[in-house]
Amino acid sequence: MWLGAHEVDDYVVRLVELLERYGVVLSRPAQGAAIEVLEADDGSLSVELIGQLPDGRLPALASVEVREEFQPGEDGYQRTRYEFELIDRERDFRRAFHLHFPEWFEREYLVVVHEHCERPMGEVRCAHYQGSPIRDGYEGVRVLLEAWLAEPPDCAALHCLD
Amino acid sequence: MEPRWYTPKEAAERLRVSHDTITRMIARDELPAIRLSERILRIPAPALHRLEAGTPIVRRRAVRRRVRTGVEFGAGETPAARETVAP
Numbered sequence: 081m082w083l084g085a086h087e088v089d090d091y092v093v094r095l096v097e098l099l100e101r102y103g104v105v106l107s108r109p110a111q112g113a114a115i116e117v118l119e120a121d122d123g124s125l126s127v128e129l130i131g132q133l134p135d136g137r138l139p140a141l142a143s144v145e146v147r148e149e150f151q152p153g154e155d156g157y158q159r160t161r162y163e164f165e166l167i168d169r170e171r172d173f174r175r176a177f178h179l180h181f182p183e184w185f186e187r188e189y190l191v192v193v194h195e196h197c198e199r200p201m202g203e204v205r206c207a208h209y210q211g212s213p214i215r216d217g218y219e220g221v222r223v224l225l226e227a228w229l230a231e232p233p234d235c236a237a238l239h240c241l242d
Numbered sequence: 243m244e245p246r247w248y249t250p251k252e253a254a255e256r257l258r259v260s261h262d263t264i265t266r267m268i269a270r271d272e273l274p275a276i277r278l279s280e281r282i283l284r285i286p287a288p289a290l291h292r293l294e295a296g297t298p299i300v301r302r303r304a305v306r307r308r309v310r311t312g313v314e315f316g317a318g319e320t321p322a323a324r325e326t327v328a329p
Contacts, residue, residue: 093301102288114302116305118313119308125312147313149313178316185323228286
């Protein structure tokens with residue numbers, strides 16, 4: 081996934097729009113606030129979005145987190161890391177879809193991406209599960225919503241990498 | 243406790259429109275829906291409630307902020323993995 085410098089900004093704006101269309105109430109960025117794209121000394125751009133899926137309770141019992149990083153290259157910016165997280169306190173589970181520390185995961189497990197699954201939360205039967213790459217943030221948001229709308233996950237049915 | 247999702251039929255009843263209208267709204271991306279399987283289509287309740295309330299989605303703007311290091315990744319990750327990117 082390669083994007084021009086301004087396309088990264090457009091992309092995160094659209095990602096926030098998508099989250100809000102699904103009804104996610106964002107706390108980062110706060111309601112109505114601009115979206116901060118962090119420009120680090122190494123030239124990377126990164127963004128963090130945190131919100132809740134409102135369920136009539138305060139605070140809501142389900143939260144979502146999205147983190148993405150883009151590194152500059154010859155053809156623009158390439159997405160190099162991501163994290164999509166769902167915490168569902170009502171049904172007591174966590175699902176996460178990650179691409180980070182790819183060199184370590186490739187060396188240890190011959191994979192680049194991995195997933196997490198905890199049900200009940202805090203009970204880690206397997207530290208890392210095999211996963212499929214998430215093409216972009218739009219797909220990541222959809223995957224989180226799917227996990228929230230579907231039956232709670234059967235973590236034991238996933239392929240454990242450890 | 244509010245429902246987590248609505249079926250297209252339930253959404254049509256809530257919005258007092260026909261099932262076909264809901265189908266069109268989903269096809270036009272006016273109403274977000276998640277397809278869990280070929281037969282199961284669910285409309286997230288927060289999305290429908292937002293639409294019912296008429297809450298507009300105001301396009302935000304992105305602003306750049308210069309920082310030494312960007313967003314932190316892998317906060318709860320295996321320490322051995324985290325060490326691979328330690329400075």
